[in-house]
Amino acid sequence: MRHTTLMLLKKDGKLLLGLKKRGFGLGKINGIGGKVEEGESVEAAAVRETFEEIGVNVSEMEHMADIVFDNLYYKGTPESHMMHIFIGTKWSGKPIETDEIKPQWFNISDLPYDRMWIDDTHWLPEVLRGNKVEAWFHFNEKDVFTDFWVKRLPEECISRITDENVGQDNTGEDPSTFEEKEGARAILTNEKGQIALIHSVNKGWYKLPGGGREKDELVYQCLERELLEETGYKIKDIEPLGVEINVRSQWRMIGKAFLFTCKTDKFIGKQPMADEIEDGDTLEWFDSFDEAIRALESVKLDKIGFYGAYFFTRREIDTLKYAKRKFERERHT
Numbered sequence: 001m002r003h004t005t006l007m008l009l010k011k012d013g014k015l016l017l018g019l020k021k022r023g024f025g026l027g028k029i030n031g032i033g034g035k036v037e038e039g040e041s042v043e044a045a046a047v048r049e050t051f052e053e054i055g056v057n058v059s060e061m062e063h064m065a066d067i068v069f070d071n072l073y074y075k076g077t078p079e080s081h082m083m084h085i086f087i088g089t090k091w092s093g094k095p096i097e098t099d100e101i102k103p104q105w106f107n108i109s110d111l112p113y114d115r116m117w118i119d120d121t122h123w124l125p126e127v128l129r130g131n132k133v134e135a136w137f138h139f140n141e142k143d144v145f146t147d148f149w150v151k152r153l154p155e156e157c158i159s160r161i162t163d164e165n166v167g168q169d170n171t172g173e174d175p176s177t178f179e180e181k182e183g184a185r186a187i188l189t190n191e192k193g194q195i196a197l198i199h200s201v202n203k204g205w206y207k208l209p210g211g212g213r214e215k216d217e218l219v220y221q222c223l224e225r226e227l228l229e230e231t232g233y234k235i236k237d238i239e240p241l242g243v244e245i246n247v248r249s250q251w252r253m254i255g256k257a258f259l260f261t262c263k264t265d266k267f268i269g270k271q272p273m274a275d276e277i278e279d280g281d282t283l284e285w286f287d288s289f290d291e292a293i294r295a296l297e298s299v300k301l302d303k304i305g306f307y308g309a310y311f312f313t314r315r316e317i318d319t320l321k322y323a324k325r326k327f328e329r330e331r332h333t
Contacts, residue, residue: 002035002079007061010088014107015111032049032050033050053100054098054101066218067085067119068136078139087127108128119137134153159322161311161314163248167310170249175254184226186210188264190263198283199281202280205299205306206292210226211226232268239260239262241261241326243259261323289321289327
């Protein structure tokens with residue numbers, strides 16, 4: 001999959017866009033960006049492309065969206081690519097016209113959507129309202145999308161778990177050097193309102209259904225894939241809940257879990273991985289938040305002796321307690 005970036009410079013109620021003077025998108029007005037090079041981070045690519053195209057060096061920016069364009073024709077060939085979108089808020093240098101881009105400031109309240117890509121009207125207003133989003137657009141051979149979705153990502157941090165929080169030894173190493181991994185998990189309820197937990201019978205622990213994000217995969221795609229694999233259900237009524245961060249110094253890893261609530265839809269059948277079969281993973285339903293929390297609190301972590309279990313057990317307890325409080329507040333408002 002091709003990866004690209006888009007930088008949107010924002011200042012005083014205005015947005016800097018550029019008229020494309022050559023190549024793909026000729027004549028359209030858009031943000032500033034281009035292809036991510038081999039071995040380059042998307043952040044570095046966004047900064048490099050902005051400097052190359054308009055002579056501006058961005059020093060502060062926020063990653064606001066990831067969008068997959070499926071079946072988009074590029075140089076006559078249909079392909080999929082993922083665009084990583086940033087809002088730049090601090091930079092040096094004055095925007096200049098180059099042989100590729102003619103930059104121009106526009107009032108955010110009056111953007112030239114009729115001269116922009118057809119998908120921009122669906123995701124850009126959300127981003128400009130400060131929401132982090134994911135989107136997916138499927139195109140036909142005439143560069144018209146035939147199907148799409150735009151969804152908000154969870155942003156509120158529910159908990160941040162460290163070695164000290166779960167009684168484990170901290171190596172004292174700088175977390176900024178740790179590998180970062182992302183995943184998606186959900187509080188899944190069925191038609192009876194029961195809550196799902198995955199019980200690893202042979203290991204002795206419980207977890208919310210979900211797992212790690214694969215290469216070239218959006219968070220929402222990860223969530224749907226993982227829940228189908230682990231529970232056998234397609235899901236519906238997906239709502240963002242929050243984010244959990246865990247810093248595991250002994251593994252030199254920082255995990256970020258995007259957390260959602262959702263409901264069961266059609267049952268397709270479980271597709272467990274080999275390690276899940278070996279662990280004896282079983283889908284179990286609990287009648288209330290309290291019952292699910294008690295199951296997690298009953299796990300004998302010292303007996304299991306697995307470093308990661310301390311973190312994900314605490315994560316699930318924090319998530320369920322947070323959701324319980326949230327739902328109780330909503331019932332009383």
